Amino acid sequence: QVQLEQSGAEVKKPGASVKVSCKASGYTFSGYYMHWVRQAPGQGPEWLGWVNPNNGGTYYAQKFQGRVTMTRDTSISTAYMELIRLISDDTAVYYCARGGVAGGRGDAFDIWGQGTMVSVSS
Amino acid sequence: DIQMTQSPSTLSASVGDRVTITCRASQSISSWLAWYQQKPGKAPNLLIYKASSLESGVPSRFSGSGSGTEFTLTISSLQPDDFATYYCQQYNAYWTFGQGTKVELK
Numbered sequence: 335q336v337q338l339e340q341s342g343a344e345v346k347k348p349g350a351s352v353k354v355s356c357k358a359s360g361y362t363f364s365g366y367y368m369h370w371v372r373q374a375p376g377q378g379p380e381w382l383g384w385v386n387p388n389n390g391g392t393y394y395a396q397k398f399q400g401r402v403t404m405t406r407d408t409s410i411s412t413a414y415m416e417l418i419r420l421i422s423d424d425t426a427v428y429y430c431a432r433g434g435v436a437g438g439r440g441d442a443f444d445i446w447g448q449g450t451m452v453s454v455s456s
Numbered sequence: 457d458i459q460m461t462q463s464p465s466t467l468s469a470s471v472g473d474r475v476t477i478t479c480r481a482s483q484s485i486s487s488w489l490a491w492y493q494q495k496p497g498k499a500p501n502l503l504i505y506k507a508s509s510l511e512s513g514v515p516s517r518f519s520g521s522g523s524g525t526e527f528t529l530t531i532s533s534l535q536p537d538d539f540a541t542y543y544c545q546q547y548n549a550y551w552t553f554g555q556g557t558k559v560e561l562k
Contacts (some may be wrong), residue, residue: 360556378543379500381551429499440547446499
């Protein structure tokens with residue numbers, strides 16, 4: 335079945351970096367945008383950006399430009415999100431989510447990973 | 457950025473009730489709106505896309521309506537499995553979520 339499997343929980347110190355992986359299965363990985371969304375405790379989801387697995391193209395929310403990098407490895411159907419210069423406000427569950435057809439119009443997110451808890455604390 | 461405002465923040469209801477949640481966009485988003493259900497410790501689950509289209513596998517008691525700046529999610533007869541938090545999301549210009557509506561047992 336179609337699913338996204340994320341890497342495990344991370345604990346980081348302020349100023350460090352974190353890299354979360356998201357392995358896709360059950361569909362053509364290069365055919366759909368992969369988005370990254372985070373959700374701080376008790377808050378609504380917040381969109382970080384997308385990567386186009388077909389060509390590696392990316393777009394980041396303005397808030398995260400300069401701190402986030404999204405990449406992919408098509409040989410293993412895996413997308414990555416790296417966030418640098420972590421602060422305590424980055425503590426959240428980070429999700430990957432499948433978007434619309436690559437190259438097409440933006441769409442809702444129909445498949446989500448299980449989430450990766452990233453905790454930032456000194 | 458387009459802001460999404462949901463109301464109410466919390467809704468108390470009983471099994472069998474008809475429930476309506478409202479979502480307003482800060483500017484017109486046409487029909488590019490989705491609704492998600494989220495349960496504690498789980499990822500959001502897509503219910504409705506393009507304002508009124510039911511995602512495959514979602515029970516027909518869920519429905520969505522609206523266009524432009526005002527949208528509603530309706531649960532025609534609340535079931536025990538429906539107690540959860542619901543989020544709207546616009547995807548007309550990038551992607552923005554509402555702050556959520558928690559549906560709790562009265």
